[in-house]
Amino acid sequence: MDSINNDISIKRIGLWRFELFAEQYISCSIKEVFNFYSEAKNLNLITPPFLDFNILSQSSSINESTIFQYRLKIHGIPVKWKSLIKEWSPPNKFVDIQLSGPFIKWHHVHLFSSLGDKTKITDKVEYIVPGGALIHNLFVKRDLLNIFNYRKRALNKFFSSLE
Numbered sequence: 001m002d003s004i005n006n007d008i009s010i011k012r013i014g015l016w017r018f019e020l021f022a023e024q025y026i027s028c029s030i031k032e033v034f035n036f037y038s039e040a041k042n043l044n045l046i047t048p049p050f051l052d053f054n055i056l057s058q059s060s061s062i063n064e065s066t067i068f069q070y071r072l073k074i075h076g077i078p079v080k081w082k083s084l085i086k087e088w089s090p091p092n093k094f095v096d097i098q099l100s101g102p103f104i105k106w107h108h109v110h111l112f113s114s115l116g117d118k119t120k121i122t123d124k125v126e127y128i129v130p131g132g133a134l135i136h137n138l139f140v141k142r143d144l145l146n147i148f149n150y151r152k153r154a155l156n157k158f159f160s161s162l163e
Helices: 030-037 040-046 132-160
Strands: 007-012 017-026 054-058 067-074 077-089 093-100 105-115 118-128
Touching: 007 132, 017 132, 030 105, 030 118, 030 132, 040 054, 040 132, 118 132
Parallel strands: none
Antiparallel strands: 007 017, 017 118, 054 067, 067 077, 077 093, 093 105, 105 118
16 A cells, blocks of 8 residues: 655644645545545544544535534543535535534545546645644644544555455
8 A cells, every 4th residue: 555645734824723734645546535535434434533533413415515513522521513514526525614613613625636546635624723822732733633644544544455
């Protein structure tokens, strides 16, 4: 399984705003990769166990305007998160935003690019943290790096098992 150029970075883009950028290459077709993301239950496979993540409800099969409600734990504290699929453009893109949850803003763009027998997955997340840079530097940055590194490993493991 190739895992070339699996980068994750976070930069500050405003007083309280940050942007996460993650990129990874999977040795499967774009259709297979997007189909994986089209099944909400697969979110459990790529979410670290320490978050104790559970989908509470889903308004419809995934498409533009689908609303999800989740429950998870952040440092042991139960948190509810409600998100909306704002854009759904199979097999190249979808966007989810937080309607309510732990962030002031969460805007997550998922991009998929076909590169022959590989698919490039790009995540761009713009978010605003309550408490600004202090809370971000103490907790949020490390947590997001851990979550997206876990996701990267889980995706590699899942798709390598299909080869």
